[in-house]
Amino acid sequence: MDNLVLHRVIRRMAKLALAGFYSEIRVIGEENVPRDGPLIIVSTHHNMMIDPSVLSSTFPHKRPLHYWAKSGLFVNPVAGYILKSAGNIPVDRKSKDNKVLFKGTFDCLAGNQAVALFPEGTSYTECRIMQVKDGASYAALEYTKWIGQNENKSTKPPTVVVAGITYTNKSKYRSRVAVEFGPPISVERYMEQFMSEKEGESRAAAKRLTRDIEQLMIELTINAKDWETLFAARIARELLWESSPLDLDAFVSASQTLVDLFSTPDMGPDFENMKLQLLAYDSLLESSRFTNSDLAALKLPSALDPRRTITVPSRLWTLLTLLRDTVATFFWLPLFIFPLLIHLPVYITGRVGGKFAENEEETQAQNKIVLGFLLTLNIYSTLFLGLWWLFSFSITGGILAFTSIWGLSLYHRKIIDENYSRIKRMIAAWRVLVGVWIPSRWDMSLPSLKPYTTPFIPPVSPWIGRVNPADLKAEEAAFNAKRKRPRGPPSRRLVRHVLNARLNAAQALGAVLRDIEKSGLNVRASSHLARQFGGKVEERDIYEENGSKDGVLSLREPSGWRAAKEVVAFLREKGAKIGALEEIPDNDWAVVSSDGEGEAEEQDDKKEDVVWVQNHT
Known part of the structure; x- marks a missing residue:
């Protein structure tokens, strides 16, 4: 522990940086992590250096985590000391002898420390767990074999704990994070097969452990068969929980339930049409830069209804009222403007940093957080020196300056969420107001709208060990089409759409949810959710090996079923407002022409236009 000074400093800084970007980081399953003894943590890895930062800063019992690093980096004594002080351990990747390969890992585990690994091998953005390699399994099994051969009674076999890191939106400012630890895995039940002298048995034991690790990684995260299913489930979740965010304790299970539901085949034309409508809405939100939560919070005054016969002075008075509320938004807290201006360069820098990795979502948050945090340190340091200078660089002045800067940081973090949401809603209200009051002929035509109602499929990560060639070709084609897509039109032309x-x-x-609740049907379910909620599980091997040298495994489709009635009841129990979907009025003035046309002929034209969109998305 005395040699991990730098690790503790970095962990503290990471915690501060993450708290400034994410609004909440929830730790679930803390009881599954042992307080002491040798420990191997295997974690999902979909957000670059943010993942180890989240894992280290939230790890239960404040146990330090040791990460693998190339042994060549430790050759220089200074670099080696810095790396070890930061918690890194050397791994000789070129060695074919596992004892040499894992020597640093063995030394760490022999000291009853915790080693953290990312068995996916790289950080990537995909709709599901794409690969899990055998390195963590071999490290655990080889170490257990080593302590048995050396009769080392000062330590015991390591415990393997799987961590699933789930982001509500990993690259979005003030989004949330759930870190869940699964039940511990005992390595000893794999050792008999691993120690067998029969050819291939040791590799088979490592594969078994890898499969169990992968299954837990899947259970702790959200996995879909394709991007369209994941996008449809995402926007459905936002509609069902738009009045209050879904609690992070239920975020994964509720989201996976929706993904499984939308993976159910042969549910009829209404079900397929519903998925198309969700995808069109999700794509339009992305193109227009609106969010569903902002639209749900809008309370535009009825006096602005262009269909009603209201005098011009009344309309002007209502507009003045909206203007007054806008001004009040900025000055609701007098001191908010000051911390906002202080931190404005940080927001701008973070936004620019995200643009540098526009097509690599797993890199955006890293750029935003690192650049923003470094700039924040510079701003705070400058303010501290300025205040200290005012106090003549006295000891008391230094304490007062530090206290003032620290208080400013805490105050800004405390008020940012509410004010950030209020400003976003205010901006959205004005954008909607402009969009519904401009002449309808300025709206984007339906034929030209098609590219903006089609979901963008992220490019395939080149670092994934094995991808189906057909899927790779299709996703690359979709990515190239996205790159050629014209720049989105002004949002005012998309508001009504x-x-x-x-x-x-x-x-x-x-x-659809009301219909399937009454139908008595069964819907698709992931095997672990089917078991948990009394459903049926198909008895088959859900894994298939590709025979590759890297030992990568892949998972097939969901292998269970749940009663549709139980699924809807589960969603309601977790806070889904299914009945509230009926409360969105189909005659809302914001979705009709701004010129006040209400003739039946135009309404029929609009219905035909909607049908056209449904048939072409």
């Missing part, structure tokens, strides 16, 4: 899509998606989702 977005509001119509929101209305259609909400009503379609509500109708």
